[in-house]
Each structure stands twice: as C-alpha cells, then as structure tokens.
Amino acid sequence: MNTIGKPISRVDGKLKVTGSARYSAEFDMPGLCYAVLVQSTIPAGRIAGMDDSLARKAAGVLAVLTPENAQRLPGAEKRLSLLQDNQVYYNGQPVAVVVAEKLEEAHHAASLIKIRYSVSAPKLDFVAGFPSSHPGNHNGEPGDMSWGDVDGALKDSDIKIDQVYTTPIHHHNPMEPHAAIAQWNGDELTVHESAQDISGHRAKLAKLFGVQESNVRLICLFVGGGFGCKGPLWSHVPLAAMAARQVNRPVKIVLERPQMFGPVGARPRTHQRLTVGATREGKLTAIRHEVHAHTSVIEDYLESSAFPTRVMYGCPNVSTIHRIVDLNLGTPTYTRAPGVATGTYALEVAMDELAYKLNMDPLQLRLLNYTENDPQTKLPFTGKHLRDCYTRAAERFGWSNRTREPRSMRDGSQLIGWGVATETYPANRRPASALVRFKPDGRVLVATGTHEIGNGIYTIMIQTAADALNVSPDLIDAQLGDTALPPAPITAGSMTVASVTPAIQTAAERVRTRLLQMAVADSGSPVHDASVDEVDFKDGLIFRKLSPNRSEKLGDFIARNGGQPIEGIAHVEPDETLKQKFASHSFGAVFAEVSVDPDLGPTRVRRVTAVYDVGKVLNEKTARSQFIGGIVWGIGLALHEDSHMDARTGRIVNENLADYHVPVNADIGEIDVSAIDIADTHLNPLGARGIGEIGITGTAAAVANAIYHATGKRIRDLPITPQKLIA
C-alpha cells in the first residue's frame, strides 16, 4: 500500500457530517445528573461566609459542594480550585458546585447562593508588576539564554531598532466548550472528558483521589477543538468527580461560554522589547529579545516568546530574556504555538522595521541573514529548506511586483499593502504506544490513546497501518481516546504524528511477523513449512511469495487457529541522542496582502500565500486544513482577538463570542498554502515534523507588515483595530 502522502478523505468525516460523532457531553447513563460551577466575583481575598441554605432547599438539588463540606484531597495542587480552602486567587475561580437532577435546577440553585468576601488588593496592573517579575522556564527549557556580547555589538552597530511590541490576553474558545461526565463504581472512576491529554489527566485524577491509575479511565472519542486549553487538567473535572462521589451518581458538567474566559487557561499578555543591531549592509550583529508575560498568583506559566529568536537568523550576539509577572487572573496555558505565535510577531515586525531603515527589501534582509545551522548550538538542522519556501512563496504571491514605499499601492480608494514574515515551529516527539490487531472477522484494528481534535489522526493512523501492513485502508478501523488503550502523549506541540506513527509501524511489524510465524507453523495453512521470509501478507491474504495463488484469507486462518485475535503492541521512545546531534524545526514563509480603508480604518486580509517545510506531508487534505486553520488564527492574532480585563475586578468583560472576536468568514480572503515535501527521517521513520501550529506563526507579522506597507503606520500593539489605525 502507498497511502502516505495521498489526499485520503477523513475516515471520521461521515460521522461528523451526520451528527453521529459523539463528543464528551453526549453520553447518557442511568441516573445522570448535572453540576454547575459557582465562580468568585472578586479577584483576590477570601470567602468570609457562604449561605447555601436556599440552594439546598431548591427543587431538584442533590448536593451543594462548598469549601466547608467538600471532600478533602490532600496534595491537591494549588492551581486547581477544588474547594479545599477559602482563598480566592482570581475572578471566576470555582468556589462552589451545585448538583441537581436537571441542568436548569442546578443553574437556579447556583443563583441562590450568597457569598460574602473579604477582599484583598489584587495584582492586576501588568506593567506595574515588572519590577517584581521573576524568571521561569518553558517545558524545562530555561527562559534566559544568551550568546556573544550583545551590549558590545549593539554599541558598535551601524543601524539599530529598539521597539516594544505587545500582544493581549487570548482565550482559546474552541467551538466545543469543556465538558466532563464523571462516574464512580466503588473505587473506579470513569470520566468522559473533552481533553487533549487523557493519560496525563488520568494520572492526575488518580493521584488526587488516592486510587491506582488503573482504577481511572478517561474516554474522549472526539474533541470539538482545543488549541491548548484542553491540555492541562482544570478544576471542573475533579469537581465533577467529587460531586459524583458525593451523590453517588454520574455527574455531567459542561462549561458555559463565559466560563471559558478564566478557569481554563489563556494565552498570557506579552510585552516584548526587541533591540536589533545590524551593519549598513544588513547583516545582523545583535538581537536582544526581552519578554514580560503574565501568569497567575498560583502557578507559573511562561509564554516563551523569545524562543523563536534563538533559531530564526544567523546572529553572533543574541540575548533572550523572559520575566513572569504574577497577576490575580486564571492561570494561562499553552495556546496554539505557545510563545512562537507571539514571539514571531515581534521579531518579524522588528525585521521589517530594520529592512525599511536599511532601505532594503524585507525578503532580501531575511535571505541575507539565513542560517544553515542552529545559531545557538551550531548544530545542523535535521532538515531545513526555508530558502525554497521563500522563493516559491514569493513567486506564487508575486512579490517582485511590490513597490517598496508605504502607501504606494492602491485599489481605488483602498490602500494596499504587502508583507512578509518567516514562520517556524520546533519539531518534537515523545514516547508513544500502539496496538495493531488482526481480528477474527478479517479486519484490522489500529489503536492508541491519542486524541482526534480535528487534526485527522484517525485517518493518519489508518494510513500508517495500511502502508505498514500492505492492507487496504478500507479493511482497517482505528480506535483512540481511551486510557484502556496503549498510551499516547498529549496532543499538543505539533508532535502527535511524529510520536504515534512510529509506534503504529512497530506494532504492525510485530503483528505481521507473529501472523506469518503462526501461519508457517500451522499444518492446515497453504504456507505451512515455508520459512517466514518466503511468505507474505497483503490485502488480507497470507501467501507464498513465489506462488501467490497458494493463499489464505486472514479471517479463515484465524478461525482455524482458535478464533482469537492476533495482536502486536509496541512502545517506542524517541532517540534522545538526536538533540545532541541536530536541531529540529519546521520553517515556512508567509506573504500577506491587505487592504486598508484610509478613512474608516478596517483592514481586510485579501490573500495569504504560505509555503511550508514540515518534512513529509502524510495527508494532503488534512495538512491543508491544518495550515489554513493556523493562518486564520494568525489573522485573528493580528486583527481581532483581545480579551479585555476590567482593571478593578480582574474580570474579562468581553467573555462571550459576540464581543471576543474570533475571525468570521467575512474576515478571510484567499489562502494559498503549499508544502515542500522532503521527508525528515531523523525525527521519525515517516519523516513528518508536525503541522498543527506553524501556520499561526509569522502570519500576524506578515499582516502587520502589510498594514505598515499600506498605511505607513506601524502599530506595535495587537490587535490592529480600526481605531488604532485612524488614531
């Protein structure tokens, strides 16, 4: 079989277009009841008193969980709000849970709870927090890293750019709200949860409730979007489990849309100062990228915006610094291309500013500072074909027709601008396990505990198994999203394919070998007495290579051999020494055309062209989906998304989809994506580097640079709204 790389349609497409795909809130079970969160209305302080007497008497109410009566969970992390004490750390923090027969009864009872607070002075001023900010790390990588002599080089630079770029708080807002159904059976807990990390959540829940991991099962067949917010375990899931234990019935909790703006993560606000030095010819001599980003007062999360500066250009003197500011807000978390989306915005706009100061084409400036090796470690890349991306994307976009001067291109009354930026995202891989099973009915099952979040992994799993086994994809079924299956890593960091497909390949090889060994040993088989090398398995038939007509169907073979499935399981670890030998990143080039109404200010992104170097593309259709989706997130970052915090109460005031603007269809013009299809087999046998996040990187800068080209106005605070452009 040769299905890898082909535009195979999603195998879960039919389920999704008929309403048959079941998301986590859509499981019914006898006795199911409903939980509703009560959230704090102050940003800092403590609960001085809570009167839940009316709520308890309200119709249908089964339980009210409060800090007074909630089950004690020794060792509960401070980041989770599990009613273990009276402290309030942010506005919107869960402070009570009401469980009732019906959802509306739970809602009504929740509204009857009266809470008195003792309010403390909250930390809500981001910039005022800079002096007391502190260093941090991101996934174990230190926030501060420097090489060369930045100060000295900046002093000697012919040309300098020194600017501050800011990005606001974002909330992920997948279309499917967070949801969980928790059910206890003795000491066994089953949770249906919309999650990006069922294995991780299982481990945390087991620890919280003091039971064996094997006693906890997480199930998630489809995720209705996540973008990072469904990666960590948030409070509502253990709260549902606590409620289920208390009422001894299955409990469902579904967050309301406004509840998606606080207790379930956010992209933190960033303030990025970029100081860039260059020679008169445009060679970079120094870059200092100094980032401030916020976190909560209960957990450190670092938005690693300066990380892309460590890899993007050849520069002998680089300093990347991150400082975290504690605020009384919900803990932020990974949001599509964490760090990289916000960081490439700042770096790539600074590069555009430098190009204008040098009187140089911005694409030329990037080519002039191209690096063949990782500038920090000097290691070679596992594969880097960014030059081809620039060339091809520039050609497809028509970049050579650009006139350099701002405000020099027009379409009627509209100002037209063209901008460019570089995209990048690290390629990662984690340990993963998978099973491949030959079933008595002659079909094949491929299974691993990963997550279908719109990434198309059901389809990729089947393609991988089809090619590894020489079996038509039509004969293969895929199963995922269940901790009863061999575990897979968190679906995040664009690493699912790189992690999961090697495990599937190895499991397939094992089950195939096992089958052939059984077949040659079986006196009833037409391949009996041959050596394993002399026989083969293809399209459901076991046969001798030299006389393929002497074959037997898989199902018949299994039936004769006891009717039991034949199975191969594999756990595959990435090569940890790879990091000592290579740097591994994806790259891309993105070009944007905008039109700006000079009188009224609105920007339209008319077209975007991007070309990616992401290793092997496993499925053209699902890849194109991911690239376009990422670019649209980049447009949202540039022009729309902005969570407004009330400076006194720490409440997000636009906590709904009418006022929190995600890109709508009228915001999207033409998007042309393509990929350079060169496999990177250092990272994994299929040569795929992952594609879920790179599309958002660079795009906001390309749009911002195009707006500058259109208008001559350099807006350094995202989003670039009409009011900022006509100010």
Add this chain to the structure above:
Amino acid sequence: MTSKKSQKSLVELRINGETIEVAFAPHKTLLEVLREDLALTGTKHGCELGECGTCAVLVDGLPVLSCLVLGLEAEGREVTTIEGMATAAGLHPLQDAFADLGAAQCGYCSPAFLLVAKELLEVNPSPNRDEIREALSGNLCRCTGYIKIYEAVELAAARMRGEAVEPATESIYGFEV
C-alpha cells in the same frame, strides 16, 4: 411526582419527518429538548447566547438558532436536525462534500453549517461565493478557516445541479497531480 409532572408540558413535535410526543419543562430551549430529552446530540451546544451559530437547526425549512427558541415554539412546526439530513438514498450531497473536502475538521460546528447551507441551496441552487459567505455568516468555525466549507458548498451545489464535477485536483505541493 404529580407536582413535578404538572411542571412539564406534553408537546407533539415534528422532528425529521417523525411525530414525537415529548414532555419537558416549558422554559426549556429547543436545543435542550433536542439534546437532553430526545438524545439528538447532533445539534451542538456552543454558547447558548445566539452568538456562534453552532446550534442551528431548520424550523419549517428556515435556519433557527435552537438555543434562542423555546421547545414549545416548535410545536406544530417541522424541525430538521442533522440526523434528518441524510435520506434512505444516502447522504445529502452537502454531507458528502463536507466529508470529502475536510470541511468538517473537529466537526463540532459542521451540523449547523450543513443545515444552513442546505437551506441556501434550496433557495439558490447556484450561489456565488459571496452569497455563500453571507448565508453562512452566522456560523463560527475555529478550525477550517472557512475556505474548505465554501469549497464544499460549491462542490455540492454543482453536483446537485447535475454537473459532473470533481474536487479541485491541485495538490498541496503546488502543482497539478
């Protein structure tokens, strides 16, 4: 029990061509009745504020946000949900096209997009892209970037007009395959 029962209304609803008698509290939205009382979970819950379009269904053939309509208001009207879009003959051409072209990505917004597009094609069998955009303007999608949705509606419309069309063949590598 009796007091509880008296809080419920017994209503006859026409859903996907079938007459169903269902008892529910009169304040329940059509979305809640569909999802919770009738287990028709193909209709999705996105914001319950009429902002995201995810819960759209057809009532007497017209798109309606089921989170903003009471279940009682649907009495005597014809409600079509995603579960009623396919017929005995198979999937609706829109469903085929959405599945084929990856217009359903995470899939959560897809049922509503499909029903709204169905109504569009019934009124206008040959919509141009701007007309498609306008018809679908009440629906948010966070995954696809909308483009594959337009392409799917265009493909389905052409097939429904009886044109022998195939999906575009340009590959992601930037050349014709």
